[in-house]
Structures are given as structure tokens and as C-alpha cells.
Amino acid sequence: MPELPEVETVRRMLAPLVTGRRLLEIEHDDPARYATAEAAVGRRVLVLRRRGKYLIFTLEGGIELIVHLGMSGSLRISEGTHTRARLEFEEATVFFNDPRRFGRLQAVPTGDYRTLPTLARMGPEPLSRGFTARVFAARLARAARPLKPALLSQEPVAGLGNIYADEALWRARLHPARPANALAPSEVRRLHRAVRAVLRRAVDRGGSTLGDGAYTRPDGEPGYFQIEHAVYGRAGEACLRCGGTIERSVLGGRSTHFCPRCQGGQAATMPTRG
DNA sequence: GCGTCGTCCTGCGCGC
């Protein structure tokens, strides 16, 4: 499932192919989903940037083409088995592959994210200078809910999904069910460092490609961070830090992986499943 | 305003 490292990997590979090129045509099979993207046709790409898990093609004429890969989407330079849209640029073609159709492709006036509330409310970029422990603490303090769903909301910090939220919480030795607004300053600093460290490392490794193969780079190659996962997908296995047994629970409707021994806190109150 | 839950969608694994 594409999170910040996967989307950043895609951006780095596609940017040289599309920057400065005109988008000539968008061909798709689903007008209900992708018709608004057609407003981007005929415009030149000024820059391809990333905000959280969103890819944003900034186009001439005050238009942005926003791409969200959902949980199974990918942008590829060759056609896949579930290609939903084909973006024809001058001298380059990009295929939007999305088996489960959770991805989005739409054009908006630059900066107008009224139809994308998560993007509009999104917290700071975790690898930017603006993401300080002080800023993070202030944003976490707004949420009374557990850390895991709070992080998935994108409001304390941008770009974390199910995998990297679990990995960051493990690195910070924080239980996923701890209320987000109840962390000590030292715990916020630990989580701040952990988020940045996990994401930096994952970007370096080209993201995570899981067994379902849902995410691959644009050239079809996998990422390699999955072999460094400490908790995600390791339920029942030994914790790499303390030797405890990794548990899988459901929190905020999402599978959550953690070590009850060294991530302490409210482990005893967590419902378990699976 | 905030948190929770259901919905969207489809490939895959599992049990029968």
C-alpha cells in the first residue's frame, strides 16, 4: 500500500520523464472516477511534487493533476493487467494501474482542495524542516484518540499509512493505543525521531513491496524496505529488540502490529484478533 | 468539533 516512501519513489522516477512535457491525452475506462482529470489535458507539467501520499502534477494555467494511489495503485511506464488510465505526455506514457480501484485521479485549480479534505487538513511533511518535535507535539495534543488512528488521519504528520505508523511506533517504543494527546515531551521526541528515521530509511530502500505485489516502482521493480519491517506482517514472531512476541490487533478498524512487551503501556486492554 | 463506523472495490487465501 503506497505510503510516503512509495509515492516519493514514484515521484523521483517519473519527474525526469514528465517535467516540462505537455500532457496530450488521458484515456480511461471509468468516467465516474476519472472524468475530472481531463481538465489537465493540453497543459505542460511545471513540476511533479508530493504531498503526503498524494502526487501532484503542477500544470501551466493554474491547474493541478492530483493522483492518489489508494491501496493498490501504481504509476508505471508500461501497461499492467489493471490499467485504469493512460496518461500520454510528449515523449512519455504513464499508466495508472489500480486493481482495487481505490486510487484517485483528478484535476483541481491549483491549491483548491475542497474535494480532498484529507489533503486540505494535512499535517507537515515529515522530512521537511518544518516538522519539528514542537510542531508535532502541538498537533498530537489536538487528538484524544489512540496514536494509531491519529497518525493515519494525516493530521499530526503527513504520509504515514498502516505499515509505517506501526514501524514508527515500534521504534519509539510507544503502544498504538496510547491516547495521542497524553504523551510526555520525551515520548513525542522519540516518536518524532522514529517517524523521520523510518521514512528516510524506507525512501532509501525504494519503499515496501509486500507479497501481494500491489506496489512496484514505475519500472516494475520492487522496493526493499519490507525485509526491514520490525513489526508489520510479523505477528507471532519474535520482537527484534526484546524477544517478546509481536501481536496483531485491530485498532481504528485497521490491523495493528506491535510488541506488547517493549511497547508497554496499555497492552493488557488491547483486544486481539487473528 | 470530534471520534467511530460503514462503504467503496477486487484479488487472494482459506475452508468446505
Place this chain on the structure above:
DNA sequence: TGCGCGCAGGACGACG
């Protein structure tokens, strides 16, 4: 072997 069921996930709207 083949069928049916449940699960996985991010975003968002409805609801309390």
C-alpha cells in the same frame, strides 16, 4: 477442483 466467504487497505461521508 471449484465455490463462497472474509480479509486487506485509504479516504470520506454519515452519524452520534
